[in-house]
Amino acid sequence: MKWKGRRGSSNVRSSKGGGKMIGGSIGGIIIAGILWLVFGMNPMTALQTGQAVTGGSGETSTEAATSTDRDTQFVKVVLADTEAVWHQIFEEANSTYQEPSLILFDGQVSSACGSASSATGPFYCPADQTIYIDTSFFVEMRQNLGILGDQQGSGGQDNEGKAGDFAQAYVISHEVGHHVQTLLGITQQVNEASRQVTRTEANRLSVLQELQADCFAGVWAQRNQQRVQFLEPGDIDEAINAAGQIGDDRLARASGGEVVPDNFTHSTSQQRIEWFSRGLESGNVQSCDTFSGAL
Template sequence: MRWEDFRTSENVDDRRGDGPSGGGMLPGGRGGLGLGTIVVLGLVGWALGIDPRLLISGAEILSGGGGPAYEQQAPRPQQGKPSAPPQDQTGRFAAAVLGNTEDVWKVVLPQQLNVRYQEPRMVLFSGATRSACGAAQAAMGPFYCPLDRTVYIDLAFFQEMKQRFRAGGDFAYAYVLAHEVGHHVQNLLGVLDKVEGAKRSMSTAGRNALSVRVELMADCLAGVWANNSNQKYNSLEEGDVEQAMNAAAAIGDDRLQKQSQGFAVPDSFTHGTSAQRTRWFMTGLKSGKVQSCNTLSQDAQL
């Protein structure tokens, strides 16, 4: 992926390396889990829609620890202004991808839907920090908080994608960021508010099914970004699409459930199967049109 020439976003708050007073997360108790294990459980929780704290607490008990897997220190209050641009390679990559999503969506959204694009923020943190949606922890994986319109990510997530799930590569990581920005686009379009309202009267299975549609739409919007970015900036290289499809497949609900428990439970899916995630990403990539991502339509074939 040709990202080195992307404009670096000014909407990045780099909170890494703040230490305990800045919201760090430390292993706690006897038999405490290592950070790598915690991040892996966060990756699984992120993909399956399970509260990672439940997975971590269970793993801590099984490993012989009697208490919680970690102790969260008081998070640093959210800063009013972005920090200095990241200087490390991974941080610069994340800031550059965010900048490119800004440049693409500020053109695509008005052109296609006559909606002004308002840029989100992105917080880079290590361990834990604060968000308007509550504590942001590495164990949660990357997430978008609609209340403060911010993407939160511990960049150690990328290493876990590569090492544990064999889903590495710049474009695979960019897909993850673009997926979260896709949730921001949904927020601007009013999709998230409508979905949350609809969920209140649904069963657990119904809420899960609706969550799948929301997540597949974000996958499709990531594809829309990639299409338009490539058209304007010639950003894709050979093998990039395969990287993204591999990442989407690696975090499909069916594959992760089979890996963790030996079988899949479709009613518990919250993000979609491997086949669904790759298909909807490719739908957005091929069309480049937001209108092609209407997974919420009852006529949409997931």
């Protein structure tokens, strides 16, 4: 993915937390759990699991600082790209896009949705219209989760531009998709409807909301490609691979549990791939109506 040399967003800031959480080696189930948390799980639900995550990477402090600096600049550029695209889409609809904030935190952070930690993974809080990402998250993705590779991108950027950048951009754009849902009133409708139905039906609405955020991420990718030609060969496969790894069905199997569709809150791997691909192919928000009269 080509990202260097473009404008960075001024809406990214850092918040130093209460220190890193300490834990042992990351097992397969915890890894799957992090992947689950990445794509929109309620942070307060995540906190109830009490899971702690560490890198175990053996990085020196200098190496870690360099990685953090690089990731901060990357996040700023990707968020700026989402701002440019969504401003354009909202203007086409004779509306105004309100940009979200993004906070990079270290260990723990307080949000309008409650306190969160590294174990929560990236999340969007509608109450303060802010995206929260722990600074260690992208390091974890590269080193432990198997989504990101270490090959040099085909665009000729140096080794800091490792293959896997677009999978990270997909994470950010998915969370921005939840912000778009808030601006459009969809989040509020889902929350209201969920309070009036059974748990099974509320889970179904959560699935539809997550799939729409995936579709919005695809719309962003297509429109941003038209705008700055930032994609390189293999980038789309990275995002599809990431989407495929965090389906509820796959996570249930990975943990040795039973696949129970009524308990799904994030949909199947195949559904996530299909809706991201639909947004990517169309570049049109109208193609992302996952609810189809459900609200």
